[in-house]
Structures are given as structure tokens and as C-alpha cells.
Amino acid sequence: MTAASVAKFGRVGVLYGGTSSEREVSLQSGEAVYQALLNAGVEVVALDLQQDPISAIQQAQIDRAFIALHGPGGEDGAIQALLTIMGIGYTGSGVQASALAMDKLKTKYVLQALAIPTPPFAVLSADSDWVAVMNKLGGAAMVKPAHEGSSIGMSKVHSAAELQQAYQMASQYDRAVFAEALITGAEYTVAILGGQSLPAIKLETDNAFYDYDAKYISNETRYLCPCGLSGEPAERLQSLALASFQALDCRGWGRVDFMADSDGNFFVLEVNTVPGMTSHSLVPMAAKAVGLSFDELCVKILELID
Numbered sequence: 001m002t003a004a005s006v007a008k009f010g011r012v013g014v015l016y017g018g019t020s021s022e023r024e025v026s027l028q029s030g031e032a033v034y035q036a037l038l039n040a041g042v043e044v045v046a047l048d049l050q051q052d053p054i055s056a057i058q059q060a061q062i063d064r065a066f067i068a069l070h071g072p073g074g075e076d077g078a079i080q081a082l083l084t085i086m087g088i089g090y091t092g093s094g095v096q097a098s099a100l101a102m103d104k105l106k107t108k109y110v111l112q113a114l115a116i117p118t119p120p121f122a123v124l125s126a127d128s129d130w131v132a133v134m135n136k137l138g139g140a141a142m143v144k145p146a147h148e149g150s151s152i153g154m155s156k157v158h159s160a161a162e163l164q165q166a167y168q169m170a171s172q173y174d175r176a177v178f179a180e181a182l183i184t185g186a187e188y189t190v191a192i193l194g195g196q197s198l199p200a201i202k203l204e205t206d207n208a209f210y211d212y213d214a215k216y217i218s219n220e221t222r223y224l225c226p227c228g229l230s231g232e233p234a235e236r237l238q239s240l241a242l243a244s245f246q247a248l249d250c251r252g253w254g255r256v257d258f259m260a261d262s263d264g265n266f267f268v269l270e271v272n273t274v275p276g277m278t279s280h281s282l283v284p285m286a287a288k289a290v291g292l293s294f295d296e297l298c299v300k301i302l303e304l305i306d
């Protein structure tokens with residue numbers, strides 16, 4: 001990449017930090033993206049949107065935005081709407097797809113309608129029949145706030161009493177909380193870049209699930225790419241990822257998370273429209289498998305702005 005070939009991007013603002021509970025992760029993603037674009041010769045400024053995002057974006061006089069914000073306020077369509085109104089092109093999905101993907105429950109309704117497999121689930125409220133929910137979901141479940149990321153507020157439960165406790169914990173984060181049938185096989189994630197699935201990554205952790213610690217702190221989490229699947233299952237996983245991405249009308253880049261059951265059936269957990277972008281994150285790992293360096297990946301994501 002020469003300075004001339006990236007001049008077309010103009011002045012690029014890396015939007016990062018923000019105020020969501022994923023702020024710390026976003027600070028790391030933003031710093032890594034900023035450094036990568038600098039290495040590639042892009043004229044770039046880093047904007048931590050912790051306070052007054054409108055003034056920060058206006059004053060920076062940017063031509064394009066690389067959104068490296070995770071969670072509500074940055075990944076959910078709000079910043080996308082602001083940039084749309086300001087006439088500034090931005091990386092990744094638009095307003096509607098961002099808002100939909102941020103809501104794991106609404107995402108499941110769309111996937112279900114299109115016959116894309118997602119685990120059975122039940123919406124929870126303070127007066128749920130905890131025993132009936134556990135029976136419906138087969139005796140083991142994951143409880144999730146609908147709008148959080150990074151495994152925040154989530155827990156694995158095996159009884160009606162645990163379900164009720166987990167609901168109370170999750171409802172501190174979100175008024176929409178649901179329980180999903182526990183799927184007990186392997187875990188995979190598939191990155192999407194420019195309308196194509198990248199090679200799947202298999203995730204292995206000794207924790208109870210791929211929780212905050214397994215994601216960002218532990219050195220014990222194992223990432224396998226190639227993921228050990230080939231032939232029909234590998235193709236099926238990649239095509240389910242792309243179908244999910246398209247079902248929500250996502251654009252540019254993203255990542256789709258899956259669990260497999262013991263028979264090898266795949267279930268979509270969620271679609272991430274601004275996945276982690278630190279040098280050891282999953283999308284960069286998948287990009288590396290097709291020969292794209294982290295710097296090249298960041299430039300490619302900018303090129304995909306339409």
C-alpha cells in the first residue's frame with residue numbers, strides 16, 4: 001500500500017472508546033486500528049467518544065469513519081445514524097442492521113423466520129414460570145441480556161432456581177432478557193469480509209463457556225484455524241454465516257458466532273457488526289488465514305465503505 005493508494009480515503013477518524021460496558025475492549029480495538037491505518041499511510045485521527053461525540057466528530061473534520069466502538073451507543077445504529085446525517089461514510093453495517101444485530105432476541109426472530117437454525121429460547125420476565133421454562137429448554141440454558149456483548153451479564157443454568165437468579169443478574173443490564181437452550185458441542189465463529197465468509201475458527205475454553213475471562217484475559221483459550229471441519233460441514237457453516245449476515249442486511253464486515261450440538265448441527269448465536277479488532281482478535285485471525293495482514297484487513301474494511 002502506497003501513500004497515494006490510500007489518499008482516496010481522505011482524513012479517517014477511528015471512532016473508539018465510547019461509554020458502553022465494552023469500552024475497555026473498544027479502546028484496544030481502536031488503538032490497534034489507528035496504528036494499522038497509520039502504518040498503511042492513511043491520514044488518520046483517533047477519536048475517543050466518551051463525551052460529546054457530536055462535537056468530537058465535527059471538530060475532527062473527517063471524511064470517513066472507521067467505527068471501532070463495541071456495544072450500545074456505538075455498534076447499535078446510533079453512531080451510524082449520526083454519521084449518516086452528517087454525510088460521513090463509515091465502515092460496516094448501516095443503521096437498521098446495526099440496531100437489529102445489537103438485539104440478540106430480535107435477531108433470533110429474523111433467523112427463525114428464514115429457517116436459519118438458532119437455539120430454542122424463552123423470553124424471561126419477573127413473573128416467568130421458571131420450572132416451565134427449564135422444561136421447555138431441555139433442563140439446561142444460557143441466560144442473556146438481549147443487548148450486551150462480551151458475555152456480560154450472561155450465565156449458564158441447570159435448575160429453575162439458578163434460572164431465576166440468572167434472570168435477576170441479567171436484568172440489571174437490560175430490560176430484555178432471554179434464556180436459550182444450552183448447546184453442548186463445539187463452538188465456532190465465522191468472519192465475513194466483503195460478501196464472503198473467511199475460514200471458520202474453532203474456540204475451546206476450559207471455563208464454563210466462552211466468557212469475558214476466556215475472551216480477553218485467559219491465556220488458556222485455544223483458537224483453531226483451520227477449525228478441523230472440511231467438506232459439507234465446513235461449507236454449511238460458512239453458508240449459514242453468510243445467510244445470517246445477509247438476513248440482517250449487514251454490510252462490509254462482521255462475525256457470526258455458532259454452537260454445534262453433539263450431532264454436528266450448527267446453531268447461530270448472534271451476528272456481531274463491530275467485532276473485536278485487537279491484533280489477537282478473531283476476525284484478524286481469520287483474515288491471516290487467507291493471507292491478509294492486520295494492516296491490510298483494516299484498509300480492506302475502509303475500502304468496503306460504499
Ligand SMILES: Nc1ncnc2c1ncn2[C@@H]1O[C@H](COP(=O)(O)OP(=O)(O)O)[C@@H](O)[C@H]1O
Pocket residue numbers: 104119142144148149150151152154180181182183184187209210211257259269270
Ligand atoms: N445457547 C448456548 N449454548 C451454549 N453456549 C452458549 C449459548 N449461547 C452462548 N453461549 C456461550 O456464551 C458465549 C457468548 O454468547 P454470545 O451469544 O455469543 O454473546 P456475546 O458474545 O455477545 O456476549 C458464546 O461464545 C458461547 O461460549
Ligand SMILES: [Mg+2]
Pocket residue numbers: 257269270
Ligand atoms: Mg458472541
